[in-house]
Amino acid sequence: MKKSYKYLSITLGALLLLLTTVSLLPAQDTVAVAQDSAVIAAQAAPVATETATFVEPTIDAGDTAWMIVAAAFVLMMTIPGLAFFYGGLVRQKNVLNIMMQSVILTAVITVQWVVFGYSIAFGSSSGALAPYIGGLDWAFLKGIGISDLSPYFISHSQPTADGGTIGTIPHILFVLFQGMFAVITPALIIGAFAERIKFGGFLLFSVLWATLVYDPVAHWVWSGDGWLFKMGALDFAGGTVVHVNAGIAALVMAIMIGKRKNYKGHAIPPHNIPFVVLGTALLWVGWMGFNAGSGLAADGLAANAFLTTHLATAISAATWALLDFLFNKKPTVVGIATGAVAGLVAITPAAGFVGVTGALLIGIIVAVLCFIMVGYVKGKLGYDDTLDAFGVHGVGGIWGAIATGLFATPAIQNYSGLFYGNAGQLVTQLIATGVTILYSGVLTFILFKIVDKLVGIRATPKEEAVGLDLTQHKEDAYTAID
Amino acid sequence: MKKSYKYLSITLGALLLLLTTVSLLPAQDTVAVAQDSAVIAAQAAPVATETATFVEPTIDAGDTAWMIVAAAFVLMMTIPGLAFFYGGLVRQKNVLNIMMQSVILTAVITVQWVVFGYSIAFGSSSGALAPYIGGLDWAFLKGIGISDLSPYFISHSQPTADGGTIGTIPHILFVLFQGMFAVITPALIIGAFAERIKFGGFLLFSVLWATLVYDPVAHWVWSGDGWLFKMGALDFAGGTVVHVNAGIAALVMAIMIGKRKNYKGHAIPPHNIPFVVLGTALLWVGWMGFNAGSGLAADGLAANAFLTTHLATAISAATWALLDFLFNKKPTVVGIATGAVAGLVAITPAAGFVGVTGALLIGIIVAVLCFIMVGYVKGKLGYDDTLDAFGVHGVGGIWGAIATGLFATPAIQNYSGLFYGNAGQLVTQLIATGVTILYSGVLTFILFKIVDKLVGIRATPKEEAVGLDLTQHKEDAYTAID
Amino acid sequence: MKKSYKYLSITLGALLLLLTTVSLLPAQDTVAVAQDSAVIAAQAAPVATETATFVEPTIDAGDTAWMIVAAAFVLMMTIPGLAFFYGGLVRQKNVLNIMMQSVILTAVITVQWVVFGYSIAFGSSSGALAPYIGGLDWAFLKGIGISDLSPYFISHSQPTADGGTIGTIPHILFVLFQGMFAVITPALIIGAFAERIKFGGFLLFSVLWATLVYDPVAHWVWSGDGWLFKMGALDFAGGTVVHVNAGIAALVMAIMIGKRKNYKGHAIPPHNIPFVVLGTALLWVGWMGFNAGSGLAADGLAANAFLTTHLATAISAATWALLDFLFNKKPTVVGIATGAVAGLVAITPAAGFVGVTGALLIGIIVAVLCFIMVGYVKGKLGYDDTLDAFGVHGVGGIWGAIATGLFATPAIQNYSGLFYGNAGQLVTQLIATGVTILYSGVLTFILFKIVDKLVGIRATPKEEAVGLDLTQHKEDAYTAID
Amino acid sequence: MKKIEAIIRKSQFEEVKEALHEADIDFFTYWDVTGIGNEVSGGIYRAQVYETRFIQRRMITFVCRDHLVDNAVKAIINAGRTGELGDGKIFISNIEDSIRIRTGEKGPESLFIKD
Amino acid sequence: MKKIEAIIRKSQFEEVKEALHEADIDFFTYWDVTGIGNEVSGGIYRAQVYETRFIQRRMITFVCRDHLVDNAVKAIINAGRTGELGDGKIFISNIEDSIRIRTGEKGPESLFIKD
């Protein structure tokens, strides 16, 4: 395992080096831009001039209708979406294990989120901690009434009696929508250590990771108090918070847990490719909730996020098929599915900031990057990221975060990237990405060590050979006996 | 079959005894509370003080947007949701039969609903019949125009010109939404007699049951004239109407039709557990339409129903996994799926009346109850409820109906349960549940007898051995020949 | 192949003869009616009398919420809906190929649509071309801002400052919604040539067909400038544009590409019927977006479209099951699924024009027509339409288009069919259908010839025998090796 | 030692299994096969009725000591027979040696558990 | 009586089936197997090209009277051959007895239908 550490350091080091180098180039107007950003303005300061005929703020049924569905769509991404995308890719003897992991994360993280996760991610704390982590005021959602409006909003808001501003959907709906993100993020990581992890180790690790990595990073980037938010980092629907975060954790986990027995860098064919198609399609559909829902309203911004998401995904899928054809003569189904997911990942942070051109370029480039990464670089580096959780979510997420700093256009929201004259935004994006890589990488490393000590992480060679379905769950996925 | 009757009587008797005993305890303020309840106030009496500037009531696009989707979600629960949940659990030779049953019920009950089902469930009749069954005024939906507003509403309503109150969504949308409930309820029962029923017998039974059991019970509880509604029974999204009702019918059918050949109380492994995961996940997602749609509006109440549903399901799933681990060393996929469905069932009547605490307790307890029921009690009692339609829907539904009388909190709607000082509500719940058990039990028994006489219900031993797919539909689910 | 041409001519000829004959009967008041029709009024002329208190037109959140979801639902129809419906029906060795075709069409046509497809379908061109094809003004969606309102609308609209009228949803959302239709239409055709087409030939053909057939026909029928639109042709959600169009192309392709090796008119059993159920169910659910979304608003018209769609589908499915039972003793799962899809197809053009009676009759009759077509006529004619793309979509689409001219009732929108005293509408429908048959038939024929020359269309006998998954994509759908 | 291969109806499997057990054949191996024989079975696909001679069957095979063969064959015949076309066949061949992997035992004694 | 076991390409199955029919072999049983032999086949997985020597094949087996063996073998060779590596193998072994479950007939006459 010595050698794994080396790889780990090299990869993380290289990534950080890259990022910091670029950061040093044109770093002026960052702060100025950040100042403008009222994107997610929790507990925002007085803004609205109270008009003579003040209208009591109310829930907007249209926005609420869309956000309920958006939350359900994001739920559908994890189960059945991800469960089938990943489940189809593993060998038959491990399919239930991967599906079980998706289902139990949905169950356990939902409870964690209501009990304290939401509060520490989106709540406030006082003093020096405020920019880094929320307090426990909203534990068990206490104090959040059913007709309270969401303190978080983006494009739609309304003035309050006390001169503040507030959203148009119920606060608990915001809690739910965000809760679905908290569920899927650790679920993305499972692709990295698939086919060789103990169930207990996986579960303990995931809950700790959700609490100590996901919740804080979400606070930094999306909470009104968060330091990266204040710095002006743009992350529309979770490029850094979800994909970079999970992707780096995946890389670290893949290296730490070690390769599968008999893994020699060559591919193992998926046991059920139609399941992969099913998962991909439901991810594609559900992702509309993820991205178009992230504006928290049913308006033009949501439509734009839908458009850029759909378009980037489409062209990324097509690009992968083309690369498959050019380099290996045949376009493959797993290839086009991977390309689609890569496109979805990359457009995520940018969906509400870029237009048609940005979406097309983000989609094309992410397919090329991931194609190279999983097809060539991974084999060279020699780590065993079973389902390419890093190769797709990590690489795609980093590219998406950077691309947001390149292609953000004032035609959509009031933010510009490098290509629209604001180099500072790129720097901010690089810093946010670099910080996330560092934090997620280090914490994941530590958590692995702790969990491995406490309950053990790696399945025994025998468990691995027999398969995790039978050894971890005493079940067979398919039984022909009648 | 003599012996089966005995079991039937014992079980039903015990349930009723339990319920009536508890009913006798603190039975005071029931009626008073019921009086208050304008929850679903069909053709409600003048309420709104007509203001100077009367606004013609209109369809609210936001509420309508959500309710269209909610109806589609409930459709998705039956097909493909339930079809795959049940289809994955049976043996390979019976999978098509179970899926066919789900599909044909969707087809046939939809037609029945439009032709007369809706009218007798939600329409009015005059005189002594009014509290028990609707008339045929709305047969073929005649008289319901496309811009008519729903006479049924819960949290959102608007005054009408004649001083009444009316809903905010199209009436036909209410018809559709309720129609999806009418479809899924008989579809739940099929789990009980799976793998051994004649298709013709099943179909005749189901249509009769929908007409003579489902439609009247829906009238009692949800129609503005219904006697249980007037008594103040709370059933947000179908605890008694859907789950207790179907669960008891399932129990009676399982006993009457008899055990499968060779069934010795031991489990038969499911033929395709990934299908079970798919079905569970789509039920989970679709149930948001079922529960969060039952407020008939896109508002805080819908968000609360979503929250309690998601939370109760999550913790019930997690609890089952824990019980699996504690008692049998391994958490199983079928187990967590069963736990999730149990949670969904139990929270259904309560979703719009309880908060976070109620949801958590309902979820934990239902998992324990169903775990004991299907894992231990069922084996002792010896009936063969193939897919535990009673063990999950019956038991979960009864618990949910009772729990609504315990945990209903004025923080959500204006209703209180025992733990919020209103013991009467619990009594009302017990009466409503008891009545449903009795009615559904007796009618199902009679219908079995009639249908058995007319067309026969039990498949022949040979049909059972060969499998229902081939013998009832001349089809094989999977064909490897190419 | 000589013989195939003969069949082609005969079939097309017969269809046209039938249509023109009927057209000659009662052809008076067509134009008058068409004049009234402001259904889809792109860039409509001044209509609204500007009131004293003019309100700036805004996006309606409720309509937008519904239309976002509707677009996602239509996406879900192609992937995973159609991919699984078709994928389950083919032999195991070709399942990936059919799924790949669905996925790549989603990818490629989405890009085509944004790049120029939307513009030539729904944009304007000047001069004589205007009624036939749009210009490139909206290529890359340039000039369409994120808060621009849709120039297309049906039941909901609002006055603009310049005295015009405009829709209530974002323009880009309309682009997206229509883009999903552009994707699924060529995807329907793949059923006809399944199991024997080269992937390259398929892809080139499909892109050309989408551009040269779909886009113009959409322009004719749905664009404000379109000549069939101006003539008053009614097509609520795509009877002629989608189903007749794709169905005829399917017939021509099936004949031109020739039969599968060893195909002797007898059926080849589907490799995975549960997949067929999954696909059918997701089509059924997603079709609510397709039809109920086609009114572009969340209102009574949407609810009516949902109702008629659900009802026609239900009764068509039930009718097929009954026919199966009457003629072949057993109701089959593939049969009921086919009946459901036939019902969905037939109600599509009529959904927003007919009521309960129309829906019931359309549903019953389409099941009978398609049952005869695929069960008897097809075998006689001897062409090999693998998955009955013509037999279901072509036949169902033609019937639906005609039925709209029969059952359209002023109770829904302001249009009447023959049975409501307006024979002219039927004539218009027949003309629109006839024109589409002719155009699609001839163009498809020409495109086949061209693509066959350029890259080849028919797979080699060896490729066909080994299966398209392995030969076109180097993949196996299912791998048991572990 | 003899090897018995029996191709039976899937629907008779339970019966055959139990009959074999009574005939002291406790160990066997089986898998699903497709058979072409005299039997014809039908299906329906979209209103077309079709016939197929490809029938799903189960292959049961076991190796046993010579003196058990007769009883085993009788057991299969009794339990596997329905009397209709397509009940299947039994084939008997010779096995030269048998080895138990766990212990390395050879010959007949690898086929049963001595206690 | 002889037992013929042929491991062939799945893609030649139709041809072999028909050739056997012409060689008077009307009854047989088959199932899918994986074979490791000289042939190598390739796949692509996420831009990685990989090779596998595990090939999907079909096992055909039937028992026939001795005089039919030669023709049957010739039929399989002719219909199953593509000339490229991996066409498969045929193995012939002896069967001591055969029983028709339906009738209990033994020996060669259990293998055909007398009319």
Added chain:
Amino acid sequence: MKKIEAIIRKSQFEEVKEALHEADIDFFTYWDVTGIGNEVSGGIYRAQVYETRFIQRRMITFVCRDHLVDNAVKAIINAGRTGELGDGKIFISNIEDSIRIRTGEKGPESLFIKD
């Protein structure tokens, strides 16, 4: 020529495959079977623990020249053994003839590649 049939644990397949390779057995065919033997394995279904004697196994079969048999058997025993109940069995029988479909070669020489 002898035919070797080995019924092994699926989980030992990789090891057996490599051991056979070292014992000069490069060609073989396998498929999945269900076995009933001494071993008992358990499952859980909705809180009910159940036991089953039906175990998923893998059947490996190959035909080889006589002098390779001993080594092949040893290879399987060594690689397939875990020492616990249910390691499986090896059966050896005689093959009268073997034909390579591609070339029509008969007898032992159809079993290897001469260079």
